[in-house]
Amino acid sequence: MSAQFLNQATTIILQIGLVPVLLYAWGKQSYGVWLLLSAVPTYLTFSDFGFTLIAKNEMLMQVAGGRREEALRTFHSVFALLNLVMPCLIGLSVLLICSVDLSHALNLGEYANGDARAVLILLLLNVVSYQYFLLICGGVRCENRLAMEASWGALSRLAEGLAVAGSALLGGGLVAAAAAALITKLLGSVGLYLWLRKASPWLSLGHAKSSAAEIKRLLKPALAFMLMPISQSMLIQAPLMIIGVLIGPAAVVTFATTRTLARTGTAITNLLNGTVQGEYSIAFGRANQAMLHKVLRYHQRAGLAAIIAFSVPLYLFRDPLMRLYTHGQVSAVDPFFLMVILTVAAEMMWSSIATPLSSINRHVTFANLSLLISLAGIGLCYVFTLHFGLNGAAAAMLTVHGAILVLSQGLRHAIRLPHPSLTAREAHSA
Incomplete structure (x- = not known):
């Protein structure tokens, strides 16, 4: 509960704190453009077809039942799926973003098409990296380290929010803020995985235990x-x-x-x-x-x-x-x-x-x-x-x-x- 309190406190701090900061740094019009552009890649959060989300609960139940081999198979299978799907997603999304007149389609006013495309691509990469972060969280959770998972997630999001706010206050535009968020997300994912390798040496990202049958079993849920x-x-x-x-x-x-x-x-x-x-x-x-x-x-x-x-x-x-x-x-x-x-x-x-x-x-x-x-x-x-x-x-x-x-x-x-x-x-x- 303490870890969840930290998690939710971080959410409130970011929700409340970023609004006045970004309004002050960018003004109402540019902040409205940021909100519109940020809304688009959110739909790609589920481009893994729900596998990273279901893997977190699945691995917890498997390890609780003494079935570590099954948990590792789930871990590797979902990792292999991400490596197959995400490059295709990135390629198709970039192609679509570059072919659309974003200023007209999203009613962005005078905001430049080129900058809007750069922001969307950076936010897209952020979403993709988040899928891998969720899978690593599944590894942390499976040995009942729910507090560690929640704490790391909270601190990672706080760092990302501070990176966006800092970029804006230092005079950076929307592109700089999106780039700062992506870099912070990548660093957080790498840091969590390094911790996981020390805490649970039996859990490592790879393809050795991956199985098409495991993906098929997990598909419906x-x-x-x-x-x-x-x-x-x-x-x-x-x-x-x-x-x-x-x-x-x-x-x-x-x-x-x-x-x-x-x-x-x-x-x-x-x-x-x-x-x-x-x-x-x-x-x-x-x-x-x-x-x-x-x-x-x-x-x-x-x-x-x-x-x-x-x-x-x-x-x-x-x-x-x-x-x-x-x-x-x-x-x-x-x-x-x-x-x-x-x-x-x-x-x-x-x-x-x-x-x-x-x-x-x-x-x-x-x-x-x-x-x-x-x-x-x-x-x-x-x-x-x-x-x-x-x-x-x-x-x-x-x-x-x-x-x-x-x-x-x-x-x-x-x-x-x-x-x-x-x-x-x-x-x-x-």
Whole structure:
């Protein structure tokens, strides 16, 4: 929990701290361009088809069951897959970026096409390096070093944020900031891997144990696992792009800063989710139904209390908080602000149900349906924004997250073992 606190504190510091720094260094227009360009490569975060994400839980359950050889096979197989997919992804993406008029397509105003392409390519490489970082994190996690994984991830992100802020304050533009972020990410990945080699000599990156059969076995849960962050990323980034195209960069800043302030509350539920995630996996791997339900019960109660404790004061003190947060450049206006808070509260609630589902690989139905809801929500956001502006965008997001919350509550029954008589390995396979 201490490591998760550090992780979430880092997230809040970056979310809140970078906004005024970058607004001061670049101005509202350039910062809006940065937000738009940063939104594009986010969709490539899942270019590994979910394998690095599923490998983290998979390796934890394998090692907990005394199956190190299987964990190493998973580690090598996913590494081989990344080495096959990522060069192709980079080549195709660079080709696409260089062939599109970005200033027109993303409504970037007078920002130069060449600079926009350079920023996107650097951010793309950052996303690719992050896939390898996640896989290395799987190696750290598999021997139940969840605290180390969370701490290193937090410090790596903090260093990356400081690199961006420092570059901007020293007079660097968007290209320099993207380059600073990439270099920091690479250094963090290399550092973590060197630590892993000392802590767990049996775990090394390579292809010797890789297996096509292992990739095939992991394919279905990996694809389903991928859909959940894809859905969430769509709901975070798509409204920014829609607002940018329909209204302009200034409106993007208003929406983004308001939502960022409201979403600081997700740090609380993320802290809780991250703390108990490994417990769900271990309980399921050991076929311990009582432990599974006990963790779930306390998790849900703590999550509900956190939502109330955060949302009510935020709404009551919205005006001074927004003035302080944006130096008076963005105001808290209802009903827009209220709808954003309610949207975040719904997201916090459904994420506490999605955590145990994904931790025990019972997430397929939730992932499929939440993706469909998210896709419909993007269309709804476009229509509502076109007719009602920022209030319409907020209303659309509230509707979508409310629907996902209803879906998650309907799937609570899936958080259970297949049969109490099964062994840990049989339960996991089932």
